[in-house]
Amino acid sequence: MSLNGKYLQGIITKAVGGSYDVAVPDGVLSCNARGIFRKNKISPCAGDRVSVLLEENAVPLICDIEERKNHIIRPPLSNLDCALIVSSAVDPAPNPLVTDKLISIFESKEIEPVLVFTKQDIQDCRDFADIYRNCNFRVFYIDNRTGDGTAEIKDYISGKLSALIGNSGVGKSSLMNNLFPGMTRETAEISKKLGRGRHTTRQVELFAFDGGGYIADTPGFSAVEVSKYGFIPKNEIQFSFREFSEYIGKCRFRDCVHLKESGCAVTEAVRSGIINQSRYQSYARLVEEAGKLNEWEFKDKQ
Numbered sequence: 001m002s003l004n005g006k007y008l009q010g011i012i013t014k015a016v017g018g019s020y021d022v023a024v025p026d027g028v029l030s031c032n033a034r035g036i037f038r039k040n041k042i043s044p045c046a047g048d049r050v051s052v053l054l055e056e057n058a059v060p061l062i063c064d065i066e067e068r069k070n071h072i073i074r075p076p077l078s079n080l081d082c083a084l085i086v087s088s089a090v091d092p093a094p095n096p097l098v099t100d101k102l103i104s105i106f107e108s109k110e111i112e113p114v115l116v117f118t119k120q121d122i123q124d125c126r127d128f129a130d131i132y133r134n135c136n137f138r139v140f141y142i143d144n145r146t147g148d149g150t151a152e153i154k155d156y157i158s159g160k161l162s163a164l165i166g167n168s169g170v171g172k173s174s175l176m177n178n179l180f181p182g183m184t185r186e187t188a189e190i191s192k193k194l195g196r197g198r199h200t201t202r203q204v205e206l207f208a209f210d211g212g213g214y215i216a217d218t219p220g221f222s223a224v225e226v227s228k229y230g231f232i233p234k235n236e237i238q239f240s241f242r243e244f245s246e247y248i249g250k251c252r253f254r255d256c257v258h259l260k261e262s263g264c265a266v267t268e269a270v271r272s273g274i275i276n277q278s279r280y281q282s283y284a285r286l287v288e289e290a291g292k293l294n295e296w297e298f299k300d301k302q
């Protein structure tokens with residue numbers, strides 16, 4: 001049967017300079033994209049679900065992009081189910097504010113934040129991890145030297161589209177190597193041997209699990225540039241702290257932002273120890289930062 005003129009459904013696994021790898025049921029096609037996307041300022045990116053037109057003697061052509069469930073601009077990724085926020089117990093130590101900011105942004109995009117802790121063999125950070133477990137986030141511990149914990153996380157992310165996020169040195173490449181035996185991602189040791197810095201830039205690429213699902217290996221996805229991933233309006237930040245939800249709406253003032261207001265159910269829960277202090281401090285910082293951004297925007301428009 002000829003495939004000429006047929007359309008295939010697939011997912012973009014790699015996008016480099018106008019050329020796209022699309023995983024289709026029988027393999028991976030190297031594709032171009034219709035000019036209309038560029039004209040409409042839409043860049044097809046990894047994670048996009050697309051329709052590819054096959055024609056004789058022509059490069060397969062991406063004709064249609066399914067509506068995105070969510071999208072991140074830097075690194076460009078669409079349709080994420082979950083964000084694996086990787087922190088190491090030490091070197092570098094976990095950062096509560098950065099962690100909470102990332103969680104907040106992913107929650108606002110309806111991407112499930114999942115916490116992954118490495119280097120427990122060097123230092124214990126269970127107290128920090130428990131803050132998140134108590135808020136009902138999934139928490140995984142990985143020992144990248146032995147591979148302990150890899151099977152559990154693989155089980156959880158199978159069938160989903162996820163991305164590894166975290167600062168340089170937390171063990172993302174080591175985890176990829178453990179998830180895909182036989183694959184060799186460049187870890188800190190290898191970079192050193194090759195005389196390169198840690199920040200070797202690579203393209204975003206999705207790697208397929210045998211049981212379905214993909215993981216994005218995203219070197220550019222560092223926690224340092226967290227503000228680039230998204231911006232949440234000041235009044236909406238409260239909704240991205242899931243443990244606040246049962247208190248929101250119960251404050252004396254309807255427009256309460258849960259900072260200094262009297263009769264605030266959220267700050268009351270913080271005082272009585274139900275809401276974690278460190279999480280609340282991050283919330284207050286994010287609101288403060290968003291307030292400044294709002295002000296600047298406002299000034300711009302005057």
Ligand SMILES: Nc1nc2c(ncn2[C@@H]2O[C@H](COP(=O)(O)OP(=O)(O)O)[C@@H](O)[C@H]2O)c(=O)[nH]1
Pocket residue numbers: 118119120121122142143144145166167168169170171172173174175186187188189198
């Ligand atoms: N002891 C220990 N070292 C780890 C663990 N995970 C990663 N490392 C080390 O931490 C360093 C940074 O790891 P790498 O995978 O390159 O981190 P990346 O920058 O996030 O990709 C390397 O020297 C790894 O061997 C772990 O669970 N335990």
Ligand SMILES: [Mg+2]
Pocket residue numbers: 172173174186187188
């Ligand atoms: Mg790495």
Ligand SMILES: [Zn+2]
Pocket residue numbers: 251256257258259261263264265266267
């Ligand atoms: Zn309140």
